[in-house]
Amino acid sequence: MAYQLRHFEERELACRHCGLQGCTDELKEALDDYRDRVKLPVVVNDAFRCTVHNAAVSLVAKSQHPEGTAADIHVPGLSLQEMYDAAKRIPAFQYGGIGVYDKGFIHVDVRHGIARWAFVGNVERSASALVIG
Numbered sequence: 769m770a771y772q773l774r775h776f777e778e779r780e781l782a783c784r785h786c787g788l789q790g791c792t793d794e795l796k797e798a799l800d801d802y803r804d805r806v807k808l809p810v811v812v813n814d815a816f817r818c819t820v821h822n823a824a825v826s827l828v829a830k831s832q833h834p835e836g837t838a839a840d841i842h843v844p845g846l847s848l849q850e851m852y853d854a855a856k857r858i859p860a861f862q863y864g865g866i867g868v869y870d871k872g873f874i875h876v877d878v879r880h881g882i883a884r885w886a887f888v889g890n891v892e893r894s895a896s897a898l899v900i901g
Contacts, residue, residue: 774803791837795837801860827892862882864883866883868885870888
């Protein structure tokens with residue numbers, strides 16, 4: 769049985785280009801857990817991306833978005849540090865990917881392997897360029 773979202777609608781996670789849905793249940797559950805942790809509305813800037821949309825907007829060659837395992841989110845009222853710290857407390861993100869972007873959002877993904885980074889402008893750096901720890 770497919771995971772039933774508690775805090776989001778499927779359309780929020782669909783491709784912004786074509787409306788295709790493709791997020792994994794693991795990502796959906798982790799996003800709901802993140803929303804429970806922050807106790808504030810979470811805005812999904814981008815989640816699943818079809819390959820056409822991903823090619824147009826991705827800053828990296830191997831993006832998790834077309835795999836359905838990633839979302840770019842922000843929480844109005846929280847700093848980048850606070851959003852990052854909350855993501856580190858969600859096991860699927862803690863052991864997956866968390867990226868921090870100076871445009872005011874974070875990337876979270878449920879890849880199987882820890883990855884941390886920051887983008888300052890369009891230049892990839894260590895996560896420590898924007899957050900601590």
